[in-house]
Amino acid sequence: MRALVLHGPDDLRLEDVPVPRPGPGEVVLRVTRALTCATDAKMLRQGQHPALPPPPAPFGHEAAGVVSAIGPGVADVHEGDAVVVANSAPCGACPPCVAGRPSLCEAIVYLTGAFAEYLLVPARIVERNMLPLPAGVAPERAAMVEPLACAVRGVERVTAGPGDEVVVLGGGVQGTLITALLAARGCLVTICDPHEERRARAVRFGAARVMDAPRDPDAIAAVRAAHGAGRGPDAVVEAVGRPGAWEAAVAIARPGGEVLVYGGCAPGTTVTLPTFPLHYQELTIRGSYHHTPEAVRAALGHLAAGDAPYDALIGDEVTLDEVPGILRAGSGEKRPVRMD
Numbered sequence: 001m002r003a004l005v006l007h008g009p010d011d012l013r014l015e016d017v018p019v020p021r022p023g024p025g026e027v028v029l030r031v032t033r034a035l036t037c038a039t040d041a042k043m044l045r046q047g048q049h050p051a052l053p054p055p056p057a058p059f060g061h062e063a064a065g066v067v068s069a070i071g072p073g074v075a076d077v078h079e080g081d082a083v084v085v086a087n088s089a090p091c092g093a094c095p096p097c098v099a100g101r102p103s104l105c106e107a108i109v110y111l112t113g114a115f116a117e118y119l120l121v122p123a124r125i126v127e128r129n130m131l132p133l134p135a136g137v138a139p140e141r142a143a144m145v146e147p148l149a150c151a152v153r154g155v156e157r158v159t160a161g162p163g164d165e166v167v168v169l170g171g172g173v174q175g176t177l178i179t180a181l182l183a184a185r186g187c188l189v190t191i192c193d194p195h196e197e198r199r200a201r202a203v204r205f206g207a208a209r210v211m212d213a214p215r216d217p218d219a220i221a222a223v224r225a226a227h228g229a230g231r232g233p234d235a236v237v238e239a240v241g242r243p244g245a246w247e248a249a250v251a252i253a254r255p256g257g258e259v260l261v262y263g264g265c266a267p268g269t270t271v272t273l274p275t276f277p278l279h280y281q282e283l284t285i286r287g288s289y290h291h292t293p294e295a296v297r298a299a300l301g302h303l304a305a306g307d308a309p310y311d312a313l314i315g316d317e318v319t320l321d322e323v324p325g326i327l328r329a330g331s332g333e334k335r336p337v338r339m340d
């Protein structure tokens, strides 16, 4: 079969490899659609990632497919079933899992290899995070279950409610999905992004207002001043993944407000935070990583309900051989990948 294989930094090759055979508990899917992801672009730049085996590594982690082979011991799965998979599954037994924090699982199993004609699904994911494709949902939309599950998990960490003002920094795929979820909750969301087309798209996803990305102290002060009668918004969600944006998020939130640092920054980076708002103004800062099995199910429910214009996040279809160039261009926008 044809598959993209990561050999190192900026070295992603289309190769002929054997079709995987399922071991105990495993399933093989014929991939109908995979999606590119900003994380793929990051993995390609770095040449490795905690969610990948050492190179040469199968590549791609967002996929919908049809079950083509079933390993021994798999129950309730049949050849020909149309399914969608999340890109990981927690163990359910380690201390964080037992404490109800499966996104922090110490023995998480990741899926990789979606950019291929056939995809081996690990036993744990078959058991916990492989779900039937909902009737009438296109495979490329269903494959968005992983990014949307991350957003679902992220907004669980935001306490802002109906009528509260939330500023979302970053109008990429993640900032836009978070905007949709918070708007559905009744929050008044302002999205900040430098690109006009992303700001326009955010309005379709429920943003109440849009502003340019604040990149200097005056612009940061202006975003704060535009909310909460000058005191700042109730909550700020950072969905950029740069230390400067983390610092801006803290500077924008109102006294007593909350900040979600959602965008993962480059390894080894640090931020400098003012102590005054953290102590004297009781500012709360939370992180959010990855997703949970509950969030995966909630995300698939949203995609099936079509409660936001999700397809507007998906660009034109590409073939396997076009994927390395798309990832190098690095816009972070999602492109459906077909395998034929």
Ligand SMILES: [Zn+2]
Binding pocket: 037, 038, 039, 061, 062, 146, 147
């Ligand atoms: Zn992804």
Ligand SMILES: [Zn+2]
Binding pocket: 090, 091, 092, 093, 094, 095, 096, 097, 098, 102, 104, 105, 106, 107, 108
């Ligand atoms: Zn665990």
